[in-house]
Amino acid sequence: MNEFAGEYTEKHIYQEKEQTGSEIITYWIRDKLFMGLTFKEYFKSLITPLNVVAGLIVLAGAYLIAMRFLFRLSEVTESSNEQPWGLFLSWGLFIGVPFSASGFVIGTAVYIFGLKKYQPIVKNAILLGFLGYLFAVIFLMIDLGRPWRIYYPMIISFGTASIMFLVAWHVSLYLSVQLLEFSPSALAWLGARKLRKVAVGMTLMLTVFGVMLSTLHQAALSGMFLLAPGKLHPLWYTSYLPWLAFISAIGAAIALMIVVTKLSQVFLRERADEHYLSNLDNITLGLGKAASFVLFTYVGLRLISVTHESAWKYINTPFGHWFLVEITILGILPFLFYYGVQKKNVGIVQVSAALTMVGIIMNRLNISLIAFNWQLPNRELFYWKEFVVVIAVVTIEIIVYRWVVNRMPVLRQHPDYIGDEH
Amino acid sequence: MMNRRNFLKIGVSALAFGIAGSGKALATEDFAGNPDRLGMLSDTTRCIGCRRCEAACNKANNLPPPKKSFEDTSVFEEKRRPYVADVQSYTAVNRYTVDGKTVYRKVQCMHCDEPACVSACPVAAMKKSKEGPVVWDEKLCIGCRYCIVACPFYVPAFDYSSAFDPRIQKCFMCYKRISEGLVPACAEACPVEAITFGKRSDLIKTAKLRVWGEPDKYIDHVFGEEEAGGTGWLYISGVPFSELDFPMDVGTTSYPKLTKDFLSMVNITLVSWPALLGGFYLMHHKAHNEKSDKEGDKQ
Ligand code: SF4
Numbered sequence: 075m076n077e078f079a080g081e082y083t084e085k086h087i088y089q090e091k092e093q094t095g096s097e098i099i100t101y102w103i104r105d106k107l108f109m110g111l112t113f114k115e116y117f118k119s120l121i122t123p124l125n126v127v128a129g130l131i132v133l134a135g136a137y138l139i140a141m142r143f144l145f146r147l148s149e150v151t152e153s154s155n156e157q158p159w160g161l162f163l164s165w166g167l168f169i170g171v172p173f174s175a176s177g178f179v180i181g182t183a184v185y186i187f188g189l190k191k192y193q194p195i196v197k198n199a200i201l202l203g204f205l206g207y208l209f210a211v212i213f214l215m216i217d218l219g220r221p222w223r224i225y226y227p228m229i230i231s232f233g234t235a236s237i238m239f240l241v242a243w244h245v246s247l248y249l250s251v252q253l254l255e256f257s258p259s260a261l262a263w264l265g266a267r268k269l270r271k272v273a274v275g276m277t278l279m280l281t282v283f284g285v286m287l288s289t290l291h292q293a294a295l296s297g298m299f300l301l302a303p304g305k306l307h308p309l310w311y312t313s314y315l316p317w318l319a320f321i322s323a324i325g326a327a328i329a330l331m332i333v334v335t336k337l338s339q340v341f342l343r344e345r346a347d348e349h350y351l352s353n354l355d356n357i358t359l360g361l362g363k364a365a366s367f368v369l370f371t372y373v374g375l376r377l378i379s380v381t382h383e384s385a386w387k388y389i390n391t392p393f394g395h396w397f398l399v400e401i402t403i404l405g406i407l408p409f410l411f412y413y414g415v416q417k418k419n420v421g422i423v424q425v426s427a428a429l430t431m432v433g434i435i436m437n438r439l440n441i442s443l444i445a446f447n448w449q450l451p452n453r454e455l456f457y458w459k460e461f462v463v464v465i466a467v468v469t470i471e472i473i474v475y476r477w478v479v480n481r482m483p484v485l486r487q488h489p490d491y492i493g494d495e496h
Numbered sequence: 497m498m499n500r501r502n503f504l505k506i507g508v509s510a511l512a513f514g515i516a517g518s519g520k521a522l523a524t525e526d527f528a529g530n531p532d533r534l535g536m537l538s539d540t541t542r543c544i545g546c547r548r549c550e551a552a553c554n555k556a557n558n559l560p561p562p563k564k565s566f567e568d569t570s571v572f573e574e575k576r577r578p579y580v581a582d583v584q585s586y587t588a589v590n591r592y593t594v595d596g597k598t599v600y601r602k603v604q605c606m607h608c609d610e611p612a613c614v615s616a617c618p619v620a621a622m623k624k625s626k627e628g629p630v631v632w633d634e635k636l637c638i639g640c641r642y643c644i645v646a647c648p649f650y651v652p653a654f655d656y657s658s659a660f661d662p663r664i665q666k667c668f669m670c671y672k673r674i675s676e677g678l679v680p681a682c683a684e685a686c687p688v689e690a691i692t693f694g695k696r697s698d699l700i701k702t703a704k705l706r707v708w709g710e711p712d713k714y715i716d717h718v719f720g721e722e723e724a725g726g727t728g729w730l731y732i733s734g735v736p737f738s739e740l741d742f743p744m745d746v747g748t749t750s751y752p753k754l755t756k757d758f759l760s761m762v763n764i765t766l767v768s769w770p771a772l773l774g775g776f777y778l779m780h781h782k783a784h785n786e787k788s789d790k791e792g793d794k795q
């Protein structure tokens with residue numbers, strides 16, 4: 075037992091006695107799953123108003139998802155032949171994946187460029203990335219016409235000329251890479267020392283592999299729309315789409331890390347250690363500087379691309395005005411970040427990061443939903459049921475995230491492994 | 497930890513990846529096509545809007561009966577796409593009034609030479625058959641609907657109301673009938689020969705002969721000869737194509753070309769990233785080691 079001591083030792087009341095097999099199992103379960111509480115205590119601790127609300131949302135979502143699988147996609151979505159991809163993919167894939175670049179961005183900074191300063195948030199970044207991809211696949215499963223064939227592009231039949239084929243391969247490979255990248259934290263939790271050592275040893279290789287996969291599929295995600303000139307509004311369609319997607323994914327990941335870092339400071343304080351908490355302001359400022367640079371590049375390239383496609387003539391149309399809203403938000407951000415960093419004002423950097431998330435969500439929503447098939451009249455963007463499903467799945471994602479962070483050393487170092495972090 | 501040996505290993509496997517990946521680039525190579533591939537020619541100056549092609553198509557493909565009978569001309573009040581709402585049909589005839597003249601246009605899959613839908617499909621369920629029709633394999637389709645996103649003519653449709661067997665629906669140029677030596681159902685049913693079936697190369701000649709023979713009657717353009725890189729279904733018309741809702745923005749580049757550059761980047765990226773990153777790593781790692789060595793010396 076002592077091997078897993080950590081912070082819950084005080085709960086092990088019967089430590090001295092010889093343990094029977096069933097006791098060992100009970101303790102293990104208590105220690106690992108119920109955070110050191112008995113089942114009853116643990117169950118009681120779960121009943122909080124917030125959890126009840128979350129439970130209700132998940133129930134509603136689960137009901138709708140069941141409807142979709144038992145009856146039809148049109149039961150819960152506004153997808154149609156005029157709008158083949160709806161909110162599930164817009165949110166889960168086109169928005170979810172760029173934000174999940176967090177693992178690869180922070181991982182590269184720490185493990186390849188040796189920016190040790192970001193070490194405290196790297197495990198969190200990888201966990202968020204992993205979950206983002208996992209739930210992107212879950213959204214995809216809900217949306218696919220024949221989800222039971224999801225592995226077909228991997229084994230059964232290869233559409234090698236398809237960008238989606240590329241995305242399918244890369245997302246599945248990268249999901250495995252991220253699972254391995256996160257495994258040291260999980261193995262520390264399980265106390266599998268030897269295995270963990272092996273996993274830590276793979277870090278660099280996995281990071282390099284992750285960069286290869288990420289660059290390509292982040293770019294490829296928007297690249298899928300290269301096939302749809304004329305269908306995607308000219309203010310969004312450009313041959314630069316892949317590169318814009320890649321750069322903005324880095325921006326998205328940095329913004330997400332700044333925001334989550336702030337949230338963890340408020341809501342997950344007791345799961346974090348000094349090493350994590352004391353470094354956050356410094357880290358936030360560093361990330362803010364990077365974000366300023368990345369977004370500046372992004373907005374510049376974006377404006378060039380509009381000129382390149384000679385799309386400025388659409389600026390005085392409803393879509394043009396909508397474009398202006400998006401580009402204005404994204405356009406002021408580099409300066410806002412810069413200002414925040416100059417003034418060493420963590421708050422401004424955090425607000426800018428939240429705004430970046432809004433801007434990039436808007437951008438992806440526009441590309442995949444709002445400005446797509448813009449020439450067709452009367453498109454419904456989404457059905458309220460779709461929205462409920464999205465909220466429910468996101469709620470599950472947050473619950474899973476909390477479950478992991480509550481147990482595994484993500485925001486803290488495991489007492490037994492300090493200095494062994496690579 | 498990365499040492500030189502591991503670094504080499506990574507480099508070698510990346511190279512292997514790149515070479516394996518170059519098969520990918522080959523697959524997107526230029527389209528030669530079967531010179532004898534089949535096609536169809538629609539002459540909008542001949543079409544009388546009788547909708548017999550629609551009825552024949554419905555029967556040949558065992559589609560559900562339509563809500564309004566095929567004799568009902570009230571359907572012309574709307575501009576129908578073959579699929580509106582849910583899959584009802586593979587083709588639709590629409591009525592237009594241009595300068596007081598009534599013109600009809602049949603809409604269906606264009607059976608592109610290098611189809612966007614085919615290059616979109618991640619499992620190669622959509623295929624340009626050797627014979628010419630663009631066909632779909634229901635045993636492979638995963639229902640991702642990228643083909644619908646990609647098609648510049650807004651053609652393929654998906655069965656949103658089926659949970660267990662959602663099919664992609666579109667005109668298949670009566671692939672089965674063709675293989676049995678029959679003419680597609682619509683061409684057979686047309687009472688005024690507004691639809692001609694044959695070798696695409698012959699159809700282009702026929703189309704041009706008609707246009708040049710009566711230059712006052714026709715617009716001097718064969719829609720589909722070049723559009724979207726060439727389509728198997730061709731149109732000639734007496735009024736500007738733009739008046740008949742033809743998508744005039746499809747251009748003449750074939751759609752697979754739009755993604756070709758990106759796909760051929762794949763190999764370069766796969767090979768260059770590990771080299772670059774490995775270099776960066778060794779650089780700072782070496783600097784770091786030297787520093788700690790020096791620090792060690794001082795002590
Ligand atoms: S018209 Fe559309 S569905 Fe038909 S072959 Fe061309 S791209 Fe494919």
Ligand code: SF4
Pocket residue numbers: 616617618619620621622632636637638639640641642643644664
């Ligand atoms: S829906 Fe089917 S046919 Fe269309 S691209 Fe996806 S897998 Fe291919």
